[in-house]
Structure formats: structure tokens, C-alpha cells
Amino acid sequence: xxSVADCPGxxxxxxxxxxxxxxxxxxxxxxxxxxxxxxxxxxxxxERLSGVKHTVVVLSGKGGVGKSTFSALLxxxxxxxxxxxxxxxxxxxxGPSIPKMMGLEGEQVHQSGSGWSPVYVExxxxxxxxxxxxxxxxxxxxxxxxxxxxxxKQFLRDVDWGEVDYLIVDTPPGTSDEHLxxxxxxxxxHIDGAVIITTPxxxxxxDVRKEINFCHKVKLPIIGVVENMSGFICPKCKNxxxxxxxxxxxxxxMCQNLNVPLLGKVPLDPQIGKSCDKGQCFLSEAPExxxxxxxxxxxxxxxxxxxQHHFQEExxx
Amino acid sequence: xxxxxxxxxxxxGVRHILLVLSGKGGVGKSTISTELxxxxxxxxxxxGxxxxxxxGPSIPRMFRVQDNAVHQCNSGWVPVFxxxxxxxxxxxxxxxxxxxxxxxxxxxxxxxxxxKQFVADVAWGDLDFLIVDTPPGTSDEHIxxxxxLRPYKLHGVILVTTPQAVSVxxxxxELTFCKKMGLHILGIVENMSGFVCPHCSxxxxxxxxxGGEELAKHAGVPFLGCVPLDPQLSQSLExxxxxxxxxxxxxxxxxxxxxxxxxxxxxxQQSS
Numbered sequence: 194x195x196s197v198a199d200c201p202g203x204x205x206x207x208x209x210x211x212x213x214x215x216x217x218x219x220x221x222x223x224x225x226x227x228x229x230x231x232x233x234x235x236x237x238x239x240e241r242l243s244g245v246k247h248t249v250v251v252l253s254g255k256g257g258v259g260k261s262t263f264s265a266l267l268x269x270x271x272x273x274x275x276x277x278x279x280x281x282x283x284x285x286x287x288g289p290s291i292p293k294m295m296g297l298e299g300e301q302v303h304q305s306g307s308g309w310s311p312v313y314v315e316x317x318x319x320x321x322x323x324x325x326x327x328x329x330x331x332x333x334x335x336x337x338x339x340x341x342x343x344x345x346k347q348f349l350r351d352v353d354w355g356e357v358d359y360l361i362v363d364t365p366p367g368t369s370d371e372h373l374x375x376x377x378x379x380x381x382x383h384i385d386g387a388v389i390i391t392t393p394x395x396x397x398x399x400d401v402r403k404e405i406n407f408c409h410k411v412k413l414p415i416i417g418v419v420e421n422m423s424g425f426i427c428p429k430c431k432n433x434x435x436x437x438x439x440x441x442x443x444x445x446x447m448c449q450n451l452n453v454p455l456l457g458k459v460p461l462d463p464q465i466g467k468s469c470d471k472g473q474c475f476l477s478e479a480p481e482x483x484x485x486x487x488x489x490x491x492x493x494x495x496x497x498x499x500x501q502h503h504f505q506e507e508x509x510x
Numbered sequence: 511x512x513x514x515x516x517x518x519x520x521x522x523g524v525r526h527i528l529l530v531l532s533g534k535g536g537v538g539k540s541t542i543s544t545e546l547x548x549x550x551x552x553x554x555x556x557x558g559x560x561x562x563x564x565x566g567p568s569i570p571r572m573f574r575v576q577d578n579a580v581h582q583c584n585s586g587w588v589p590v591f592x593x594x595x596x597x598x599x600x601x602x603x604x605x606x607x608x609x610x611x612x613x614x615x616x617x618x619x620x621x622x623x624x625x626k627q628f629v630a631d632v633a634w635g636d637l638d639f640l641i642v643d644t645p646p647g648t649s650d651e652h653i654x655x656x657x658x659l660r661p662y663k664l665h666g667v668i669l670v671t672t673p674q675a676v677s678v679x680x681x682x683x684e685l686t687f688c689k690k691m692g693l694h695i696l697g698i699v700e701n702m703s704g705f706v707c708p709h710c711s712x713x714x715x716x717x718x719x720x721g722g723e724e725l726a727k728h729a730g731v732p733f734l735g736c737v738p739l740d741p742q743l744s745q746s747l748e749x750x751x752x753x754x755x756x757x758x759x760x761x762x763x764x765x766x767x768x769x770x771x772x773x774x775x776x777x778x779q780q781s782s
Binding site: 200217254255256257258261286287288290293294330331332333334335336337338339341365366367368369370372373392394395396399400402403404405406407410411425427428429430432434435436437438440441461463466467469470 | 533534535536537540565566568571572610611612613614615616617618619620621622623645646647648649650652653672674675676679680682683684685686687690705707708709710712714715716717718739741744745747748749
């Protein structure tokens, strides 16, 4: 009987060297330190991302809870202040939803002397996704982990992000290559924290608890949890239904138990899906929706968190 | 990596293998896998579910066996039976974790190794159907699972989507994956397709409507049906109850029963 928990983690000092590593197919890779960031690479990334003031990573253990939807709205919300420069990086290599949600389907990436240009949806809101590198909506990116990691590194190293107030990173579900890589590569700079998305039911929460553990394991601060799809109010009779029932107390109970902040709850609204499909910003399309005020409150809390935890940049001379 | 097949393997007794895929997360792959297994069980079939979602294993809880452990026998790992009848058996990484909240933070190669073991080393015995539930995407788990299943009777793929374009967009890519891997598509399920308010019966298309059906038409694959959002279904999954047995009058039941019937029909078509 194997004990999965004995794996020391591919980025730990014990990687490849612990007793549990014997016989693991990853052992040589881990022991050679291949999983650890190369110092020269780290310098390169630090240089490239030196203009980024705040980084927020949007995570969930669970798929389909609204990470991309939230990332897109967070980006729009922060970019509403025209004085701020916002960047949205989509590292979901297999299922890149961001281009569609931002109304940028069909756009391509252009190269300049200083690297890849993000695709700009507003003057102060730039986006990067593998979606822009695919020529057809039917193209599948059938890549194993190492190749995905390579592209993520390129996104950070080769994109000319410029001066950015907020870099938002949208991730695929899970706790695997993409997540390890983004934490590793961004360790060269600084991640303000993670926003974790869930829906109320236990089937989601059980995955989200793992994600919270992942954050602890890799020392990624947690800004807080967002409970999405939290109730539905029938447009006709105005009664509320719990389509995804919080049978174990929802995100509220989980946050209490694990001592992480609950940033807010967002109800279901059919307009959200419609806006995403049309590539429009839901907050502008449905300003009166209760979901809009929930999102806006949450975005504000994230902004406050970033401003309070303003990191003193250490210039290594 | 040398792989040779002994004459009798752990999958020799499995009559049909079904793969449940989606490009998109959270559309209901595990839900459909679970309800399909329950429906097939009610038609008298012996069913196994192999859950290859290593980061987010949902299957154990959906059968209320999340606290069970896996035991070894001479031929390998004994799957977890959900009840005395032994008509549904499961394998998932969920059973191997010391603590349920432990994160499985593995890169591709380690995931691939476990998937190979899951395919080769579970002593399923005789099964009418083995349903393989997958995580979203087109990456390590999917490539490894398909490669490991190549020598066996992979009957086909069920693709699950929700109606909206963002979901369909990912499932289109999954269709390409299936084509490239030479997989037969049994059909597309459009899940979370409409919500009927239990108070006033007004139907709201919370996640839009029709995208799955359109995709099936566009891609020339069978459309297996629309499954509506159903709080009783969500509740059953939360509590690990048998929705097919307990809620035959519920709104999702007809669609789920129909999908199971179509799968059974496709089996008899194949053998005739």
C-alpha cells in the first residue's frame, strides 16, 4: 500500500533523496535538482518581471468553478482605474478560456524587438494565452508536463509585459505541473497571494482543501476564498434554490476550519455565462445584478490586500 | 518502457471499456460516470469505475466509500466494492491517501506511473463495463490512460459538456484529441442543460442551452441527450446515494436513464 503523502515534493530539499523516493519514476529528475529553478534562469525572470508590482494567482482544486470567469472580471475590475496597468496571463494550456471571455478570440501574438506582445483588450489591460498561438478552435494541445512547463516559462520570460501594477494568473484545475511551475518561476519575483475559487458543495470543497494544502506546502500566501455559484434566485418567482448545496457548510465552514479568509459569495446569474460566451464584461453588462455587487466587493478586498502587503522591492546590486 | 502482455491480465474479464472525457473541468464527468454506473447496475450489469483524476478524485465520495482502504491480493489491488452485492467496484487515488485533504502534488512522470499501475494492477475480475473517469484536459493522464488501454476492448468515448460556448470550445479540442488517438466517440452529453425551478416550474438556462447538441451535429457524432440541473441529483452525489434508485421522478432521471439505454444499445449493435 503506497503512501502518497510521503512524497517530499519535487521542489523540496529532500526531492529525490527521501526514502519514499526509491522506485519513483521522477527520482532521478528530482535528485538532479532539475525541478529546482536554475539560478541563471531565475535572474532572467526577475529581470523580465521587474516591472510587475503585484501578482495574484487564481487557483482551485476543482474544475469548472469559475476561475477563468473570476480572473477575467478581476482583470476588468482592476483595469477600470485607467491609471493602473493590468496583465492577465492564462496558463491553462489544454483548455484556454481567457481569449473567448475577453472577446479576443482569433487574435494572434505578435513579436517585437523586446519580445512577445500581449494582446490588449484595453490600453491598460493586456492578455496572454496559448489560445492566441493556436490557429483553429479545433486545435488540441496534447502535451505532457515538461512541454507545458516550457511554454509557461516562455510566457514569463519572452512576453514584454512592461510596467504592470497587477499581474493576474489564471490556472487550470489541479495541483500539478502548471501550478508547481508557476510558483517556482514566480519565486524569482514575488506573488502577493492566491485567490481560491470554489462552489458550495462538498465535491468541490474536498478538492479545494487539497489546493489550500498545496499553497501551504509551497508557501504561497492565501488572500482568500471565493464561493461561486452560491444559490440561484428564480427570475420569475424570486425563490432561492441551492443548485449546488452546501451540505457540509459550504466555503464558510471550510474557511473557518482552515483559518483562511472568505472573500465573498457570488450567486448564479444566467447573464454571467452569456457575457463570458460573448466576450463581454459581465460587470458592465449587468451592473444591477447581485452577482455584480458581490464580485465588486471581492475585487475591492483583493486590491486592499495587495496595497497593504506592498512588497519592498529588494534591488540586488 | 517495456510493456508486455501476459496471456491473462487484470482486464481480460472486462467486456467493455468506456472512457468519459471533456476538455472542460466541472461539467459533470464524474457525475455522468457515477450515474451511468448506477443505471447499468440497475439493468443487471456488473460495473467498475476507474478514477484517473489524481489531483481531484471525486468518485469515492459519490458512492459514500471515501473512508475505505484498498487491499492487495495475488493479482494486484482489490477494487473497493460499494455494497454487499459487489455489482459496482471502484479504484481511485482517493482510497490511497492517508488524509483526505492531502494534496497530490506530482508532475507528469509520477502521474503516468500510477495510471499505468491503475490500468494493469487492479484485479477487476469479470465486469460488463469498466468506466474510466478522467480529469479535464488533454495531457499526461489522458495520453497515459489511452496508451495503457490500447491492448484492451476500449468500446468508446463519452464526451461531456455544458451548453455554453466556453465549455464547447474546450470540448472541440478534446474531439481532436480523440481523433488523433483513434478513439471511437459514442456521443456527447449536454449536462447542466436548463434548470426547472422547483417552486414555480419556470425553466432558466443558467449555463445557456444547445451548445452540446450543436457540437454533436457539427462534429458528426451522436448526441446522447440533455441532462438538466437537478438539486436532488447534486444532493445525492454529495451524500453518496443511489439517485437512479431513489429519485426516479426527478428531472434529471429520464435523461440519465436514456443515456444508459443508448450505451446498452450501442453494445448490442456492436456485437451483431
